[in-house]
Amino acid sequence: MFQIHKLRKDWELMPTALKLGVLMEELDETRDAHLADLTGLDTAVVTRCKKLLWYPEEYQEMMLYAEPDDRVKADFFIELYSILTDRVVARAEWYSRSKLIEVFLKKYKNRLSGFKAITDFRKIKQYISIARAAGHEDEILRRLKEFIANDNMTISDLEIDTARVHRHASNLARTVFKLGKELDALNADEFAGEEDLWGELEALLNLLRIKLAQADRRVAEVSSDH
Structure with a gap:
């Protein structure tokens, strides 16, 4: 088995990735699980290393600088990876991997556009994903293009807004679904004397009728022997 030393520090990840890259080339092997078995590394570490190897050599070198103050953390490139490889972003006519890396490096290092932590990249990815789910790909690409060019624009x-509504609606739908499952399993006879429960359910029913009417939704009559 090809043993690669266990990571002790974050800055060791790029050297490990380079060793892994040599092994991948020699064996013509790219499967994460198989590489993990061969090297003794966790599968998650192999995945992270492969993301680092995706970057051009000049950026890999930034993770190897001797001086800690000059070195760029591997986590920066790992978090950025999900944005650079997002299928919506990658199809933009203005997409340039090198330009985006440089812009985000500048914003992150200088704390521009509201950057406070490496995990802020997850917020950007989340906004892109939510916009895609709501069918607003063109809008998020327009905003992202502006965000890249304007350091005064925040994350x-x-x-x-419509994407935010979609996210809220999805969360609310899950809550309603869970409540529905609980109510369906409820034995009405056992809870017959719980006046507080039935009072809240009656109030909820009235509120539901109001909201459904506001949304111009017709409520079908349900048989009592459901």
Whole structure:
């Protein structure tokens, strides 16, 4: 088995990735699980290393600088990876991997556009994903293009209102579904004397009728022996 030393520090990830890259080339092997078995590394570490190897050599070298103050953390490139490889972003006519890396490096290093932590990239990815789910790909690409060019534009400016509504609606739908399952399993006879429960359910029913009417939704009559 090809043993690669266990990671002790974050800055060791790029050297490990380079060793893994040599092994992948020699064996013509790219499967994460198989590479993990061969090297003794966790599968998650193999996945992270492969993301680092995706970057051009000049950026890999930034993770190897001797001086900690000059070195760029591997986590920066790992978090950025999900944005650079997003299928919506990658199809943009203005997409340039090198340009985007440089822009985000500048924003992150200088704390521009509201950047506070590496995990802020997850917010950007989330906004892109939510916009895609709501069918607003063109809008999020327009905002992202502006965000890249304008250091005064903040990460929160990428959130699209309709996308925010879609996210809220999805969360609410899950809550309603769970409540529905609980109510369906409820034995009405056992809880017959729980006046507080039935009072709240009656109030909820009235509220539901109001909201459904506001949304112009017709409520079908349900048989009592359901």
